[in-house]
Amino acid sequence: MNRLSQIFGAAIVIAIAVVFIVQFRPNTGPVQSAASTCVVEVRGSCISSVEFNASRNLLAMRTVDENRLRAMGYRRLTAEGLYERWLLNEDAKRLGISVSDDELTAELVAGRVRVSLPADKIRQVGYALNLREDLIRYLDVRNRQTKKFDSKQYERQIRNITKMSPTDFREYQRKELIAARMRDFVRARVRVGENEAFEQFSREKSTRSLSYVRFDRRFYSDLIVDTSEKAIQAWADANKEELDKTWEGRKAQYLPECRVARDLAVEVRPDEAEQGPEAGKAAAKARIEQAVQRLKKGESFADVARSASDDPSAVRGGELGCVTRGRLSKPVEDKLFEMKAGEVSDLIETEEGFHVIKLEQIAKDAEAERIGRLEAARDLYVAHESERLAAEAAKQVLAAAAGGKSLEDALAAYMAQLTPAKSATGAASTAAKPADKAAKQDGAKDKGADAKKDGPAEPGEARAPYTIATHPNRPTVEASLPFNVSGSPISDAKDSTEPARIAFQLDKPGDLPKDVVALENGYAVIQLKEKTSASQEQWDKDREFYTSAMRAAKQNDALVGYMRRLKSTIGSEVKYDQNLLKEPKPAEDGSGAPELPLEDEGE
Numbered sequence: 001m002n003r004l005s006q007i008f009g010a011a012i013v014i015a016i017a018v019v020f021i022v023q024f025r026p027n028t029g030p031v032q033s034a035a036s037t038c039v040v041e042v043r044g045s046c047i048s049s050v051e052f053n054a055s056r057n058l059l060a061m062r063t064v065d066e067n068r069l070r071a072m073g074y075r076r077l078t079a080e081g082l083y084e085r086w087l088l089n090e091d092a093k094r095l096g097i098s099v100s101d102d103e104l105t106a107e108l109v110a111g112r113v114r115v116s117l118p119a120d121k122i123r124q125v126g127y128a129l130n131l132r133e134d135l136i137r138y139l140d141v142r143n144r145q146t147k148k149f150d151s152k153q154y155e156r157q158i159r160n161i162t163k164m165s166p167t168d169f170r171e172y173q174r175k176e177l178i179a180a181r182m183r184d185f186v187r188a189r190v191r192v193g194e195n196e197a198f199e200q201f202s203r204e205k206s207t208r209s210l211s212y213v214r215f216d217r218r219f220y221s222d223l224i225v226d227t228s229e230k231a232i233q234a235w236a237d238a239n240k241e242e243l244d245k246t247w248e249g250r251k252a253q254y255l256p257e258c259r260v261a262r263d264l265a266v267e268v269r270p271d272e273a274e275q276g277p278e279a280g281k282a283a284a285k286a287r288i289e290q291a292v293q294r295l296k297k298g299e300s301f302a303d304v305a306r307s308a309s310d311d312p313s314a315v316r317g318g319e320l321g322c323v324t325r326g327r328l329s330k331p332v333e334d335k336l337f338e339m340k341a342g343e344v345s346d347l348i349e350t351e352e353g354f355h356v357i358k359l360e361q362i363a364k365d366a367e368a369e370r371i372g373r374l375e376a377a378r379d380l381y382v383a384h385e386s387e388r389l390a391a392e393a394a395k396q397v398l399a400a401a402a403g404g405k406s407l408e409d410a411l412a413a414y415m416a417q418l419t420p421a422k423s424a425t426g427a428a429s430t431a432a433k434p435a436d437k438a439a440k441q442d443g444a445k446d447k448g449a450d451a452k453k454d455g456p457a458e459p460g461e462a463r464a465p466y467t468i469a470t471h472p473n474r475p476t477v478e479a480s481l482p483f484n485v486s487g488s489p490i491s492d493a494k495d496s497t498e499p500a501r502i503a504f505q506l507d508k509p510g511d512l513p514k515d516v517v518a519l520e521n522g523y524a525v526i527q528l529k530e531k532t533s534a535s536q537e538q539w540d541k542d543r544e545f546y547t548s549a550m551r552a553a554k555q556n557d558a559l560v561g562y563m564r565r566l567k568s569t570i571g572s573e574v575k576y577d578q579n580l581l582k583e584p585k586p587a588e589d590g591s592g593a594p595e596l597p598l599e600d601e602g603e
Contacts, residue, residue, distance in 0.1 A: 040083050041575045047082045049580060051172050054162035055082060058115045058137050059129055061161070068128075070583040077125060079576055081116035087566040088182040089175055097185065099177045104170065107177060109149050111141040114176035119183075119563040123556055133552070135180065186562045187555035197547045198539055205534035207482040208503040210489050211407050212526040214519060215394045216473035220386040222315040223471060226421040227382060229374070235384070236377035246376050254372030258322035260361040261336055262301050264291055265311040267353035284353040292356060295344065301358045306465050310353070315466060322363055322371045332357060387522075393475070394516040394523035402512050407527050408477050415475065418468055473521075479529060490526070494518045499526055506531075 038046040056078040060069055092098065107113075115135050117125055122133055131137070139157045143150035158169045236243050266288035268280040275283075291308040295301060305311075305318025313319055325333060329350050339345060339359040348355040363371050393414060400410035468474060480489035485504050488496035495518075502513045506528040517524045539546075567574075 037577065037580070039079050039577050039580050040086070042083060042086050042571055043573050045086060047079075047086060049577075050164060050168065052078060052082060052580065054164055054169070054172060055115055057161050057163075058113065059117075059131075061137055072125065072128065073583065074125075074129075075581045075583055076576075077117060077121060079581055080118040080121075083571070083574055084118055084563055084566075085116040085175060085179040087563065087571045088179040090570055091566060092178050092182050095182075095185070097178065097181055099174055099181065104174055104177060108154070108170065108173065109141070111139040111154075113137050113139055113173055114180050116176060116179055119556075119559045122559075133556075183559055186559050190551060190555045190558050192547055192551045192554060194543075194547070197543070197550050200550060201539055201542070201546050202534045203485050205484070205538060206504075207484055207530075207532045208489075208500070208506075208528060209482045209530040210480040210499065210503055210526050211477055211529045212480065212490060212499070212517075212524050213394075213397060213407065213411055213475050213477055214473070214490075214492075214522060214524050215390040215397075215475050216519075216522045217383075217386040217390050218521060219471050219473040219475065220389040220393075221382045222466065222473075223420050223468060224389055224418065225382050225385045227378065228421075232374065232378050232381050235381040236373075239380070243373065243377050243380060246380060247373050250376050251369065251372060253324055253327075254322055254363075254368045255365070256368065257362065257364045258324050258368050258371065259336055259359055260322045260363060260371065261320045262305055262318035262358045262360065263311055263313055263320050263332070264288070264301070264305045264309045264318055264356045264358075265313075265353065266291070266308070266355075267310045281349075281353070285347070288347060288354045288356065292347070295356075301344065318358075321375050322361075322368065331355075390522040391516070394525050397475075398512060398516055398525045401525065401527060407525070411475060411477060415468070420468060482530070482532070490517065490519070490524055492520045493524070494520060499524070502526065503528055 036048040036050045039049050039052040040047040056075060059074060059078060113136070115131070115137060117131075117135060122135065126133060126135065139154070139161070141149055141154040141157060143153060155166055158164060158166065162169055162172075164172065266284050268284045272280040272283040287308070291304050294304050294308070302317030306314055309318055311318070320328075323336070325337065327333070328336065331348050331350050332355050335345050335348050336357055336359060339357075341359055341362050344358045345356055348357065397407070397410045397414050400413060401407050405413070466472075483489045483500055485500055486497060487500045489503065490496075490499045493499050499517050502517065503526065506513065509528050509530055511528045513526060517526055
């Protein structure tokens with residue numbers, strides 16, 4: 001009986017093996033009959049839409065949000081991945097790297113299938129698609145009762161997900177497996193020595209922190225630059241060539257007619273908006289109505305705008321310059337161009353809040369040109385002068401700190417000698433010269449009789465005009481958070497890593513560099529505040545993890561570089577079918593499900 005059982009069992013095993021071999025034998029099975037086009041053509045080779053559709057459905061298996069995939073541009077990512085797969089397969093021929101039938105069968109029986117992504121997107125996009133760096137998807141190819149490979153389950157999976165025949169899918173996966181081996185080949189050549197890893201670890205784990213002072217051009221243009229017509233004209237006379245060139249580019253904005261206007265704008269504040277749209281608008285309306293009452297009592301429009309307007313023009317008394325159509329929001333513009341010179345409008349409601357405007361003059365032809373040239377001169381002059389003042393201030397404070405003063409004392413001495421400029425009308429500026437004590441204190445408040453408390457005004461309350469001590473961009477001593485050599489301690493530095501690089505060249509706390517740091521809106525003086533170095537204890541604890549992470553990063557860089565070389569040598573003649581790469585429009589109901597039914601993956 002035992003002998004018969006053994007013979008019978010052996011016969012069953014042989015029968016299963018015969019079925020398995022037939023199923024997986026190369027060049028067998030039904031031919032894919034669906035019409036196919038070339039999604040990518042490279043040097044006469046065609047990557048078919050059949051493989052493209054199979055790849056994009058395998059990529060999307062773990063991402064059911066079609067809108068997210070669309071935003072990711074995953075059709076193009078799929079095509080670019082297949083292009084890089086072609087390059088890797090071509091280079092594999094040169095290197096003699098191939099995949100045997102038995103090796104391919106072993107992968108498919110295990111339910112392991114490969115996909116391709118562009119090398120420079122593998123880490124970022126792969127993470128978003130729930131793909132590891134090996135780019136393997138797992139198919140459920142086992143019988144759910146016996147837990148063993150089931151050829152019918154396998155075929156059902158590949159047809160459902162890829163719409164390919166078993167034969168076509170096998171050859172498709174052969175190319176993917178060769179590409180995967182090429183990626184492994186490139187990565188395997190990367191080595192990371194312990195000394196190299198520790199050096200990088202030390203650079204990244206060592207930190208610095210800075211004390212620094214920003215000298216912002218906006219502070220100088222608002223309060224310090226003399227914007228009287230006399231000063232502007234003097235600059236224009238000395239820089240006629242530059243002004244003429246700028247005016248040529250601007251004159252269409254003024255001619256044949258422009259309107260000189262001032263604006264008093266009150267916007268819905270974030271804290272007001274949190275109470276709901278209606279409550280936010282009501283609070284903004286209350287504030288501007290209070291400002292209107294001041295106008296009715298005889299205060300000048302410029303003074304009210306200077307203290308109550310939320311618009312950047314507030315520092316200039318609400319001056320908008322001489323404007324033409326297309327420069328203001330439509331409700332404000334429509335009202336402005338139906339007014340007469342000297343009129344003040346009623347409340348104008350916009351999406352952001354409310355406006356009251358004053359039309360001071362309707363300028364035409366020669367008068368419009370005179371005003372336009374003066375405004376162009378003013379803009380150029382203020383830009384040059386605020387740049388000069390910010391640079392000189394930074395260098396003056398740096399020199400004082402290098403001479404032995406603390407950064408705080410060097411700044412206080414500079415701020416104490418600042419004198420606010422006169423306004424363009426010749427009236428004294430509302431900015432008062434601060435006392436030494438006020439200049440030293442971050443956030444110091446103006447002590448004048450008209451000073452108001454800092455922070456948002458209550459509904460209907462006039463905000464105090466900016467002074468040297470209360471301007472939001474005034475120079476103050478700030479402190480950075482700890483950062484490493486690749487950090488960005490000053491967010492608006494022109495080169496965000498420049499302050500970090502400079503800081504790591506300083507030897508001890510209190511040291512200063514030889515020069516100032518350029519910012520997007522001015523300059524900064526930096527001083528090393530604290531210095532910490534990576535410890536041996538940290539390294540001993542994190543050595544294995546850090547070395548592995550560094551190796552993975554270098555392997556990724558090596559693969560990206562390798563693909564760049566292949567593209568420049570054997571794959572430069574590439575053409576994509578742009579129609580197939582267009583992302584489908586979102587469904588009208590906002591839903592977006594993958595186009596093909598996807599089965600659950602196995603372990």
